[in-house]
Amino acid sequence: MPKDHGIGASQKRREDVRFLTGRGRYTDDINLPGQAYVAFVRSQVAHGILKGVDTSAAEASPGVLRVFTGKDFEGVGGLPCGWQVTDRFGQPMQEPAHPVLAQGKVRHVGEIIAAVVAETYEQARDAAEKVVPDIEELPAVVDMRAALADDAPKVHDDLKNNLCYDWGFVEENREAVDEAIRNAPHVTTLELVNNRLVPNAMEPRVAIGDYNPGTDESTLYTTSQNPHVIRLLMGAFVLGIPEHKLRVVAPDVGGGFGSKIFHYAEEAFCTFAARQLKRPVKWTAQRWESFMSDAHGRDHVTKIELALDKEGNFLAVRTETLANLGAYLSTFAPSVPTWLHGTLMAGNYKTPLIYVNVKAVFTNTVPVDAYRGAGRPEATYQLERVIDKAARELGMDPIEIRRKNFITEFPYQTPVALVYDTGNYHCTMDKLIEIADLDGFEARRKASEEKGLLRGLGVNCYIEACGIAPSNLVGQLGARAGLYESATVRVNATGGVVVMTGAHSHGQGHETTFPQVIAEMIGIDESMVEIVHGDTANTPMGMGTYGSRSIAVGGAAMVRAAEKVIAKATKIAAHLMEAAPEDIELKGGEFIVKGTDKRIAWGDVCLAAYVPHNYPLEELEPGLEETAFYDPANFTFPAGAYACEVEVDPETGKVTIDRFAAADDFGNVINPMIVDGQVHGGLGQGIGQALLEGCVYDENGQLLTGSYMDYAMPRASNLPFFTVDHSCKTPCTHNPLGVKGCGEAGAIGSPPAVVNAVIDALHRAGHTHVTHIDMPLTPARVWQAIHG
């Protein structure tokens, strides 16, 4: 019988009642009395000297309150970067200033040159069209290789060049890896591009700044995955507002995928302008603004070499990557191609020697930062593609070559710093073979052939590292933030529970899953538990939701706080029942004196805590509320095996995904239905990257894919029915719930499966000259590859 309550129950998402009935409250739903509107004037050129901005006509335009330019921000801090990477020579990365509004130069299409605040949005836009920037256009730096040439134009004149850092990992292994590759019996080499993506959350970004001159308090309403981080970065580094005078509220958030982690110029602007004008200032992104101002994802160009012996044992991996950072350092940008990418290059395999080199490059494009998976998809893609190629070169089965190299003993120290605490890669592979019906492939292939279509099968594994931690380690790696999570568990007098968590849902279903954990611990119904998140005024300082960390880190903090609450309630119960606390257990919502029929209900104990008439006041404070901060001992390591079957139309190059199976190990699972949904969404995004999505700039830095007319998002009709399974469970060994996180797995594990499948289809049809096609595998590219 599947459970219907507590941990492991597929409870329906309670937040969906409001989301599906139009009663969600998103930032754009907030309208404050006296609110003014801002329209931003964005650069239409990728690179140029900003000689001046003529705002006179705009200022005279009806309804305009004020026009701001970079000059207004001269004494104001820039947008900070939250991670400092040290290069392979021990030097800190080159870190350019990142002004809120452009100063002196524009560096990408979409950069804000001026901001017009007016009584209505249309008036603001009318006036914005009258702002005349005086820009002397400079040649744009778009291609990363060209950006690194000695005579390349510089994106930032005050830096030495366009190289942010040249990172080597593990630098001490460099020569040993070179040597192993030189002497290896077989080396497989692959050059590939991890295509640039635009995040495209369904809800565009919104910011509303508000200021109360009576109290000197500022409030920012914003579409954020981590309001406390925004408060810290904007308050301390940009605007100089102490945290006790600054409140950041992120109400319902309609998707983020990473793009709403970062602190953006528009947030700082609205908060700043509200203080200047003493009126609320609101901005809601148009979709075209999202395309040119939300931080993009991926954009790596990589060469990977895999050295093997004749039997297919992996001997060494060496990679060289160029990583595009765009024009400025977005909040966590430097960490993505380094610590979130290089440390994953062992994958699921016991490769003894690994060396990763990353050159991170400034270009005249939108900043690039973490996007669902962040670094781990890039690592997985190159590794799983090169393994497939190696298997083909050695005439080995792609599943067997993987199995042969699987890590089987845990904990496992990889040569790239991480220690995997637990896992069972054969289990997920066995499961995959079963649920994907790989035995039936040949029959399906024949059926496709009769229709004139080429069927291919792609299989791969993935591992990811979630819940980045511990703080003292990431601090050594350059993080300028802690990576703990927090929770306050407040029990009301009548036994209901409110959990105030520093994690923040932007679609993950925390309001459903977090109560399931509390309900399980106390033995009460989920309907007695409420989750509060997204507001710095009523949640403890937390780091927010990204990196599949919410349940693994935030959930663990909540468990710790709930344990403290239960320990105190047990003492109160012991007092009330005149027993020793050690003799009392909490079961099914009652405190029971072990071995007796003495019991007292949870609600009665809670009431006693707040109406302490009969209460051990000398030993215990009244009330029932506890806070915990949880800093994990290690990452968690979800892993799995994926299989994709495609049909390729050889006449047009069109790829259709016929079936997709995912066998994941997420450790313990709180709500299997929500986990299925997270995997489905991740697979949709991964398949989108593999087949459809690709952000393209021309050589002048103009964004060619600036709308849905040219940027192809995955649609339901592009996706097959997914077969997903998470019955292989190796619980995380170091967090209290044994959970690992599931939010990014689908997006990390699926792109190589799709590409492997297409290459397999072409090889089976005799197109053996095609060893690789870069994503997205559009019909035109596949056709070109066949005929090229």
Next chain:
Amino acid sequence: MYEFEFARPTSLAEALAALKAEDAQPLAGGQTLIPTLKQRLASPSVLVSLSAIEELKGVRREGDTLCIGAATTHAEVAREAAAHYPALAALAGGIGDPAVRNRGTIGGSLANNDPAACYPAAVLASGATVVTNAREIAADDFFQGLFTTALEEGEIITEVRFPIPQAANYQKFEQPASLFALVGVFVARFADGVRVAVTGASEEGVYRWESAEEALSKEFRPDALMGLRMNPANMIHDIHGTKEYRAHLVGVLTRRAVAAARG
């Protein structure tokens, strides 16, 4: 959007009168025009909606001709034309998504003449007649390159008259992002010959592939196209496909359309 006046006349005569205002523009389904306005790329003084004019709506058969009112939505054509001209109904049913099909109209699509739109291929391959408030325009004269038609200032399409072919088929290969036609080929076989119209592919907009017409008029079989190659020179080249790819698709889709039309 910029500010504009809005008129919603109930007769053609009123609409024409309203369109006499300077910078007035007809609004049909708004599926092209409204996004254009939102991006502030157009600034009409008056929008004259055609959506309340009954005489511009509906699908009617007159002998071997199917007459479709300019303000008829794609969804209505998909439904109402199915019994008379299945290939045309199928084309209409494959435009955009349900929301687009419930608003967008045949008149709006033809007046706009997007190089990747579907209807122009049907109109040209059928040898249809575009009827306006002032005159009748043969399909061969109507389309004049990207977003350009024979329509004069203030002239509006009232109806489109399609001769019904013996057999026909439309093959659309979708551009992955917009789902407009990366290339679309409409093949129509009449007693006196075959017409083939290609959309999405050429820098000059929808066009007839005459050598294919000639070959297919002699012999209406996919094999009749063997050895015919579309010249890529005038094809569109963009991030979704090269000239060569589009030229290749014209051949593939024409063959498939012929095979499908033969049933």
